[in-house]
Amino acid sequence: MPGKDPGxxxxxKDQYEALRDKGxxxxxxxxxxxxxxxxHRGGKAKAYENQTKEQVYAEAxxxxxxxxxxxxxxxxxxxxxTN
Structure with missing residues (x-):
C-alpha cells in the first residue's frame, strides 16, 4: 500500500494508509x-447507553x-x- 495515493x-492520508496496513x-x-x-482520536466510544433506541438507530x-x-x-x- 505505501506509495499509492488514495486520492x-x-x-x-497517513491515517488512511495506517488503517489499510492494519487490514x-x-x-x-x-x-x-x-x-x-x-x-484527535482518543479511542473513546460514544455513550450509546444514555441515548434512546431511536437515537442509536439514527446513528446506525x-x-x-x-x-x-x-x-x-x-x-x-x-x-x-465494531463497524
Whole structure:
C-alpha cells in the first residue's frame, strides 16, 4: 500500500494508509480518516447507553449499518462500536 495515493477525497492520508496496513477496508479507512476530529482520536466510544433506541438507530443509519431495522438497541450499539 505505501506509495499509492488514495486520492484527493481522503483528508488524512497517513491515517488512511495506517488503517489499510492494519487490514481495515477501504471504506472504513476512508470514513475514519475523513471523520471530524480524526487527528484527535482518543479511542473513546460514544455513550450509546444514555441515548434512546431511536437515537442509536439514527446513528446506525447514518453510518450504513446493514440489518439495523431488526436489531435491538444492544445489537445496534455493538454494531456501531465494531463497524
Amino acid at each position: 484527493p477525497q481522503i483528508k488524512d 481495515y477496508s477501504k471504506q472504513k479507512s476512508a470514513r475514519i480518516a475523513n471523520s471530524k476530529g480524526a487527528e 443509519k447514518k453510518v450504513g449499518i446493514k440489518g439495523r431495522s431488526k436489531m435491538t438497541k444492544k445489537e445496534l450499539m455493538h454494531a456501531l462500536r
